[in-house]
Amino acid sequence: MSDVRHVLVLPDRDTAEEVAEALAEHFGVDEDPRPVRDALAGEDDAEDAQWLLALRDEAGRLDPAELDAFAGRWDGWREEP
Template sequence: MLVLADRDAAEAVAEELAERRPELGPFELVRDALAGEDDAEDAQWLVVVEAPVAGWSPAVLAEIDTFLADHDGWREDG
């Protein structure tokens, strides 16, 4: 899962990642409200990416992490 602060960032990341790494798509965008928060602004957006059958190579993970850092996001396993 790729975690981003807002929907616009999540959509931009999904679009750009699909162009860079089409073999990873399609991607699902999911709104993840923070526990105990009622305000819609207190939500993260997730870009769900399925792991390849062979698993992730360290080079691809590093590329994704760098790309996410440019968008103030991060990667979480799960």
């Protein structure tokens, strides 16, 4: 069993929290991922931060392209590992 992870990058905290809730409904994920702030290098302003959601997918059942399209609905994307 491999340790597959997907990282979704989202524009703000509210969006990241909304996507985290929607993941369970849309993909049936068991865990409720926590949004994590990712400040851009050299930026102190919170407005310039992106928010990340990390998902475990040991079973390999989440399709990367589908996750990318899903995050795109909120102006986000799936980061390639």
